[in-house]
Amino acid sequence: MTELQMKEQVLRMSGVDPLKCMRCGKCSGTCPSYDEMEYHPHQFVYMVEKGEISKLMASDSIYKCLSCMACVERCPRGVEPGKLVEAIRLLAVRRQGANHLKPDDIPAMLDEDLPQQAIVTAFRKYTK
Amino acid sequence: MKVSYYPGCTLKTKAKELDKYGRKSAEALGITLEEIENWQCCGGAFTSASDEIATKLSSVRALAEARDKGQDLVTLCSACHNVIKRTNAAMAKDADFAMKANNYMKLDTPYNGETKVIHYLEMLRDTVGFDELAKKVVNPLKGKKIAAYYGCLLLRPGKVMAMDNPENPRIIEDFIKAIGAEPVIYPYRNECCGGYITLEDKTIATKKSNKVLHSAKVAGAEMVITACPLCLYNLQKNGTEDLPVVYFTELLAEALGVKED
């Protein structure tokens, strides 16, 4: 896929219109995972607009997003940056062999209290 | 009064208390929770991508069963609630998604978001009423300073969840008052604890959990209550602050005097 095709795919999956962004940066002001991310929520919006999808797909940032929707809730323009992160992450893990979480690694991660919710969510978020 | 009930996978295993006390309390309040037959796991996270259909079908199935019984669908786990309520909204509002999902499901009557999905807390507020609840309390938790932890799943996205003001909620605070305790308002009650990232990076989960717990502690809380098994695990296991975290249903059962059999 070309960058442009990937951009179109991301826009279609997420339903986000990056042109609505007025570059206020509230998403990055509110993001709880900001310091863990290489690219920050407002950069996701801008980079999608510019069509730089593969850079975002290659970055660890897509796995650092907590999916807490704070940026979606508080964006004054209804841009919903969190949905872009999610779409790009899906694009990344849907590639052959690109699952971010391997079933074989699971046993080592478990402890007796870990709720099922954590595992099923991780599978849904990081694998295809 | 009977309602459909979707417990979810975690409530059957690691979060049995959330489920057990929720059922007991509902009974004490005159509501029967009828478990959806053969429900399947909701997957724990709602994928907002519009081309994700299959991952949402288990929720649609539960929703359709409740619709067929003519009952509201009550959930208790914050994650299940988030997934099912958002799936329901998508079935009602996104015609394309609804058509595809219905094509997969081949239900006798296609499902288009008819069921009303309510969280157990909403049931307490809107069906029972907090004033009525307060009247039924036999062991008021007098003087206890309790911090409500909403996390991110219960309130967001605000327009879909529509349970309360997503930036200044009061439903759990009102619940705390109803069971005779004193709610503690603290700013991080609706910020993410980082539970989702616990398998990916424990240090982030610890940092985020501590931020929440610290915020509650500074505000004078003696205890934190939540509706989310993952939040509870994360705050207790990854958080290093010394502050107990319990399910809200446990306190409810205690207040109603039905905790011990």
Added chain:
Amino acid sequence: MQKIGVFVCWCGSNIAATVDVKRVAEALSHENGVVYSTDYQYMCSEAGQNMIKDAIKTYGLTGVVVCSCSPRMHENTFRKACSLAGINPYMVEIANIREQCSWIHKDMVQATAKAIILGKAAIAKVHLNAPLTAGTSPVKKRALVIGGGIAGIQTALDIADAGFEVDIVEKKPTIGGKMSQIDKTFPTLDCAACILTPKMVDVAQNELINIYSYSEVAAVKGFVGNFTVTIKKKARYVKEDVCTGCGVCTEKCPQKKVPNEFNLGMDNRRAIYIPFAQAVPKVATIDPDYCTMLKTGKCGVCSKVCTAKAIDYTQQDELIEREYGAIVVATGFNPIDLKDYDEYAYSQSPDVVTSLEFERITNAAGPTAGKLLRPSDGKHPHTIVFVQCVGSRDTSGCGKPYCSKICCMYTAKHAMLTREKYPDTEVYVFYIDVRTPGKSFDEFYRRAVEEYGVHYIKGMVGKVAPEGDKLMVQASDLIANEQLNIAADMVVLAAAIEPDKSARPLATMLTASMDTNDFFTEAHPKLRPVESPTAGVFLSGACQGPKDIPETVSQASAAASKVIGLLVKDHLTCNPCVAESNELMCNGCSSCEKVCPYGAITYIDKEFRMPDRTTLVRRVASVNPAVCQGCGACTVACPSGAMDLKGFSNKQIMAEVDAICK
């Protein structure tokens, strides 16, 4: 048979680019009755108008069709041109081939075909047009100004200056509005009270100006030049003409715990109060929600201490009816409620304040006597964070989609004044854009940065978390690409502004239109910015859109000049497109009278000569053309078809329908 001329305008390329104007002119030239058809680049230009005038004379035209922009734009222009050339102005019809054709269609074939049909419809209508003559109605030479803020004050003073009577209706106990709450004004930093209070005194002393304070408009009837307005004067339980404003009652009243709205609830007043020292009228008012005497019948302290005997617990609301020639709306604005923005912790900490609250805190007459102290503990704040655009430019549904316009400048002012008075205080301003398009505005903002060292950060605050006695501010710095965490002592929110809540019901009473944000719409956004589309209703200040003080005052004066222009006239020309009853067909059933919103239809007994030379007296409808506004409700209600509307007659509209459906 009419002799009709057709004039197709290119409007430069506005029409000509999508509509084949030559083809339209050619096609319409074959229509029945058309004796001349042409096209031209700009019909509204002088050359274009002369072309019409010449054609009228050369071809002896009796009717004119102009295919051009919307009639709302240039109908009057062309009517005037035609009447100068000697034909009745109401023999002109416009086919709207710009706004409703060339601008919305892309396909030239389709657009041209539509333009021809619209032209045919206009021609069909002109065939049935009749010359109309406008009547006149007298003008009541008094103006009403609704709202007593700086906008209303300035408008009233200017109108009175020209020698006309003005009434101001203000819902609060005093005039002065928002400006009376402000400390200093940008960009000159002169004190608001020093420039406002002399104007308030001028209003009080001007014999032509009459203030109805603590009053509201209850009903509006009539039309331009002849409004009848019912004013509800709320009971203030104090005789206005007796009270001397000495203020003893406001010191002795035992009910001390009433939130003081003038200081935005940051301190308390008594149940009987004068909002502030320079109030006009300087008369006490009893707050019935808090007065023990009014609620329980026991107390009466104010009455005992009043040496002027001004207190009257039995006072009732009073309705006053007054007549006006013109009405000016100056209802102003308020900051929005911040309940949907609690990520900034406004409801959680008293130290998170709105800019208007900050204004009161820094005002010498405010709750802290002008010392910058935190509301929570009265300590001096050392770090202040200002957040811009709280609820402005917000399309998420919680806030307002527009820019509130004044916040960039007042925030620069607050930041600068804070740094000037308290150099030990660090000031951060989070901004999306800094908008300073006013005279000396950008220079002012730059001074805040360059001379006063205010930290302007391009980014937005995402969360304010009160922790102990600090406010932890989490924000983005987009230029450094960092997330900042600032431990602040105070946070000031530049809340969006919205029209006053009283504006919406008032607009309904005035039948003046509003936009989707409840700002009043102007008759034309560029060319008629101070008039409402409803004749005789004028707009002053922030009720029309966000404005700062200099802009408000200019608009106020502009509105006043428009009012004066109306009031100097003895008579107004009426709209000639009014209803008309065919007395021979009327059966006197009263259906039309019942639907008329203006009471323009009455019934008269009229003598008719019958074919057999006897006479018969019948009851028939009669329309008062000065009162009729030409809506046409009666024409449809009339069961016998006697009632018709001039300029929009049944036959004319049917002819248009036929032309379109052919």
Added chain:
Amino acid sequence: MQVNNEFRPTIVAFCCNWCSYAGADLAGTNRATYPADVKIIRVPCSCRVNPMFILRAFQRGADGVILCGCHPGDCHYTSGNYYARRRMTMLFSMLDYLGIERERTRVEWVSAAEGAKFAATMNEFVETVTKLGENKRLEDLRCKN
């Protein structure tokens, strides 16, 4: 090549001078497109529209008729749109009785600020009427040339 004989409906839109006509102008100013099938007739108020006009339009071969006025409560003449609403309710039920599809007629409130709404309404209405096809039931064939 596009075949040019596809059905295009004839649509008459009655617009009140103060709100909807201005709204239509605003749609033009904002270049919000809608099909050229819509032809607007300006009336002072929606209450000026006699049900006869609508019947006449159908008789003469219109395929759809839409009446646009100010929002309830915002009528320039205070109450005209309420009269219009009542009259059209009556007319529409009569048309229904005559077998005219309910979707061929519509009343919409469009304010002077709602250019986008005007265009969207017209797009939707044209699409609906196009789907219904030609109005044959009320058309008076004697009126055809």
